[in-house]
Amino acid sequence: MTATPDLTPIPFPPGHGPGGIAVRGGVGSIRFQWSELGHGADLLGALADELREILHQCGELQWRLQMLLKSFEAAADGAGHAAVDALDGARSALSRCDAELRDSAHRIDYCRLAYEAAEAMAQVAAAAAHAGAGLIEHDLRRLIGTANAGHFAEPVPLSLDRVPAGTTATVDGTAAGMLQRIGSLDAEGPGVFEVLKVQRPDGPVFVVVLPGTQGTTAAATDNPFDPTGIVEAVHYDSTFVADAVHRALAESGASHGDRVMMVGYSQGGMHAANIARHPQVAEDYSMELVLTAGSPTGREASGDGTYLHLEHADDWVHQVDGTANPDERNRVTVTLAEPADEVPASEKGLGPAHKLSTYLAGAETADASVHPSLVATLGVLGSTVGGRASAQRHVFRVRRVPRRDQTAPPDQRVQE
Structure with a gap:
């Protein structure tokens, strides 16, 4: 399976109206689109599992029909052999669908993982940038604690x-x-x-x-x-x-x-x-x-x-x-x-x-x-x-x- 970069988020305009607006979150966000892709990959994988089960059942049915045909005279086999050929064609089609579904699921999952890796790196960078903010908040809590001791900021x-x-x-x-x-x-x-x-x-x-x-x-x-x-x-x-x-x-x-x-x-x-x-x-x-x-x-x-x-x-x-x-x-x-x-x-x-x-x-x-x-x-x-x-x-x-x-x-x- 080879992953190809053909899975990209659906682009939406930043906004409409005077001056424009920027929108984050919701059903139009990149994060939501990727989570939906991940959910779609899971569904495709589950569907491929169901197809594989049907594929096995077709194979078993084909084998049983072939065994049944051996007990009949060759002159009476025409319809039976046609059924065997039809089952064989169905198995081939199901096998191709199974492969395509699994390939699609793997490609979607690959792209989702690549996005999550990039997101994780961005979060690490953001955490480093906000390290100073944590110290400020710590000092603010101390200040509020002092104010509460004098009943200046403590809620009642x-x-x-x-x-x-x-x-x-x-x-x-x-x-x-x-x-x-x-x-x-x-x-x-x-x-x-x-x-x-x-x-x-x-x-x-x-x-x-x-x-x-x-x-x-x-x-x-x-x-x-x-x-x-x-x-x-x-x-x-x-x-x-x-x-x-x-x-x-x-x-x-x-x-x-x-x-x-x-x-x-x-x-x-x-x-x-x-x-x-x-x-x-x-x-x-x-x-x-x-x-x-x-x-x-x-x-x-x-x-x-x-x-x-x-x-x-x-x-x-x-x-x-x-x-x-x-x-x-x-x-x-x-x-x-x-x-x-x-x-x-x-x-x-x-x-x-x-x-x-x-x-x-x-x-x-x-x-x-x-x-x-x-x-x-x-x-x-x-x-x-x-x-x-x-x-x-x-x-x-x-x-x-x-x-x-x-x-x-x-x-x-x-x-x-």
């Missing part, structure tokens, strides 16, 4: 209260439509998130929308979405935020097995990725989709459901974890390349590329793309939520339960 349980708000909202089952909901939270004040209940013919869908970082103080406030909330997301798996979301889903009418979607921007996206894998949430609900924008989620393992991450090439925030999102079938990362619009110096915050408006424009580009990974991922969103639909709106405010020895400074809004 949260109270959950309903906020009087409009009881209905219109939900658009697109990436841009989901991110628009984050903007609607700004008017509700700090520490607020919403749960949208969309009634579908096959049962309700609950969409949890989480805001970005709120406030500028380095000390913990009563708002779990202040800058110290990032510590809970990174080092505590969003333990208390996840518990609050779990309680909010129950208060919003969610029952065991109901479908849930998580939508988060910046810090909210970090919480969203953690909540999707939270044991209570994963056990009680069916996680359909996690949508994040401008969030460092590369270190978060994938849970059930589909993931869509929006990242801007000029946004440094999603890069602070030093790790790219996994390239997996159910996890798609869209890198936006369109230059971000400039904003006044007083509104720069964490930079123009990190603005929610920048990600809204990028989400519209992703919605318009025909890249197979995005078509499949956004198809989950569209089929689950539907087009423009009316939703029951449940709004909640979470607060950290104050410590006796800690006075929380007032919260301030930050422009991300």
Whole structure:
């Protein structure tokens, strides 16, 4: 068997729309295509085994027929000999098919192994490049430990209260439509998130929308979405935020097995990725989709459901974890390349590329793309939520339960 380099991944354009987009992961990714080739090689091998069994049965049948013909007169053998010849021809055809199937399976496997070897070398190089990042993270953990000793960054349980708000909202089952909901939270004040209940013919869908970082103080406030909330997301798996979301889903009418979607921007996206894998949430609900924008989620393992991450090439925030999102079938990362619009110096915050408006424009580009990974991922969103639909709106405010020895400074809004 000679391997030939005629097995190459199917090329797809990097993206469509203004400025273009780069897409990693999903059904259109190279990694997925190669995994499918490996699966195909296994199927071809199994089919070749079945053909070989049929080949043996044909040989046994041919031998039995030849033995039977010996007991008949030569003049009466015409039909029998024709049957023997037909079986012999069938065996030859089956033998050729067996050889071709096995050769194809070996060639596919050879190419897959060559790819995996190259990927392993690339991972070794990447690990060496990120060796310094591990030292930085070690020092960061020590710093956080010191801060926790003074109760500056250590997360605490949260109270959950309903906020009087409009009881209905219109939900658009697109990436841009989901991110628009984050903007609607700004008017509700700090520490607020919403749960949208969309009634579908096959049962309700609950969409949890989480805001970005709120406030500028380095000390913990009563708002779990202040800058110290990032510590809970990174080092505590969003333990208390996840518990609050779990309680909010129950208060919003969610029952065991109901479908849930998580939508988060910046810090909210970090919480969203953690909540999707939270044991209570994963056990009680069916996680359909996690949508994040401008969030460092590369270190978060994938849970059930589909993931869509929006990242801007000029946004440094999603890069602070030093790790790219996994390239997996159910996890798609869209890198936006369109230059971000400039904003006044007083509104720069964490930079123009990190603005929610920048990600809204990028989400519209992703919605318009025909890249197979995005078509499949956004198809989950569209089929689950539907087009423009009316939703029951449940709004909640979470607060950290104050410590006796800690006075929380007032919260301030930050422009991300």
